[in-house]
Amino acid sequence: MPKLNLPPLLGASLPELTAWVQTQGQPSYRGKQLHDWIYYKGVRSLTEITAFPKSWREQLSHVPIGRADIHYKAIATDGTIKYLLRLDDGQIIETVGIPIDNRLTVCVSTQVGCPMACDFCATGKGGFQRNLARHEIVDQVLTVQQDFQRRVSHIVFMGMGEPLLNLEQVLAAIRSLNQDIGIGARNITVSTVGIPGRIRQFAQHHLQVTLAVSLHASNQTIREQLIPSARPYPLADLLNECREYVEITGRRVTFEYILLAGVNDLSEHAHELSKHLRGFQSHVNLIPYNPISEADYQRPSRDRIDNFVKILKQQHIAVSVRYSRGLDADAACGQLRATVNQSSMSFRHSQK
Template sequence: MAVLHHACAVPLARAAARSRSLSAVAAPAMMTGVSVPSKARESRVLIGMSEPELQQLALEFGQEKYRGKQLYHLLYQRKVKDIGDFSHLPQVFRNNLQEAGWRVGRSPIYHTVKAADGTVKLLIKLEDNRLIETVGIPVEDENGSVRLTACVSSQVGCPLKCSFCATGKGGFSRNLLSHEIVEQVLAIEEIFKHRVTNVVFMGMGEPMLNMKSVLEAHRCLNKDINIGQRMITISTVGVPNTIRRLASHKLQSTLAVSLHAPNQKLRESIVPSAKSYPLDALMKDCQDYFHQTSRRVSFEYALLAGVNDAEEHAIELAKLLREWARGSHVNLIPFNPIDGSDYRRPYKKAVSRQFKHLSLSFFTIFFTSPWHFQVHLPCMFCEGPGICKCSGVSQSYCECSENKGIRCSCCLWPTEE
């Protein structure tokens, strides 16, 4: 079955720490007479509720307040998936919760794909039978410690229709509820049997078009699941008025902006929604985000051969960032082709050119290699594995590689004539 992939998720690898740093930084029907908390009344889902809310829920079911604390522990520490398995709670409390229509809020994993490098993509089936993607990326450091990043979706599909985005081609269904975002992180932890350390809102959808649920999920991930705010990244292609709104919450999380072009005209051709958000206004809002939060903005730049990878583009990009965003992160991402797209991956020389001009301007540059996305598991804005240019067979089984299942370096880039 065809799976949606999100082109606005180009910063995935940087946030997942798969990137290589190339320069250093310079300068319910309830019991009689019992009410339901307003938040719970909307969904009757336990995941996403805070400890005080769960304590209040316990009281409203005629239980002692400490039962809410036990409920909190079962949800976020033991990560129990079904109310019937809440063995620490009285049977009558469990029965009343279920009879009132309450549920934990954990959707089944519909499909799992694992890459050779350990990256796992999950397809999760929601209550209304719609499907969303989430990705888990494990990274082991030199000391053997594992950092596990969850790349989560914020919408079912995406309405922005960026020109290189497969998710946008699939259309838009609805916004995700906050618990549907949180449960993606819990699903990754279940698969890996390891705590998620980083979360990136870079899956399907535009997070800024679902700000309410994203902020609620952010609170839960930080306060209840204990993921530090600085370990959470929110990505956006740019939606008018939303960056300033996000900045007003004074979060200590990273803002990742999918830029993809150094000027307004070119950006509109790549990101049609940019027509309603002039580049100067976008950059000014990014500057405001930095001033209000003291958090540097990360700019994502998908390199498209013959479109935005020329030397003039590199010079223009460096000038733009010098003017508006000194000290920012820049993530260069060579494009991975998708079906139905005329875009191509750039030559190595074009990537080096971009790096050269940005490094001379003293930016922190990350280069996202396409390699690890190519083996079995494409990145969130790719469709299908493609064909090895050397052997002509599926790149997952590239015969020209010294190690079976791993593409050799000559397969990563188009041959430059």
């Protein structure tokens, strides 16, 4: 029997799976069966596929699909669930299921840890281990879908890690999420802190997904304070690359802006931000800071938030405020990180 010449099967397309079953001496229609059982029935082992002959199933017991185990989960009072998933090498990643009315959004991770070291983010405090493979990204969505027993409608690449530093696997996962699981491309958001040249590279793929750029500052000085990786990447260069993205794709850019009391939430910052974005095909998503124990930042008052919004609107900047869900499970934006030891487990999340 030929050996498996693919990585774990999860993330593989129907043509790839069909080609693989044929290398196993099986008819091509078994590829469609395999695809349906992996993506629609969520099997974790090929031995569970009763549509296959029993003798062949037994021969496939060594072939990995690529599903991770739920190591632990925390449920917030608003219904948000944060999952710790244990990967094959023992690493732990986090993903979050966020139910809102008729929508179920999954916040997926793309790396184990994060190399960007943003000062306000728990994930960045924990360091970086490795990139995730496409099956490890897709698995997060299937895990949430199965646990909630309802279809996932939206996906945000805003979990642990910087997606554009793992672009090849992220693109492969997006293809699978769109074509194999059936998530509409316009319901997928990819977030980035901003890596020189990577937004331009991402634009060349002409995807219909939403690009969300973690700005978090109205000038370079504050941005460097909050995001150490911004030092060699001036704000003006980042914004120019975002404008190129709009020109290439025809799609607007969402700018994520964490509001930190007394740091970047003053009227002068709102006016400064407005000057940068005037005439820009964009939308500003303001996120009041969610506290983590490792940082001393504070969430602004409601009056300060409302004033920031008022100034942007006066300058004709499209803006909205996102109040994060899952706060009491440490599953909100900026709180994602898994810490596991022999006696206890604590949870945090990535803020972008």
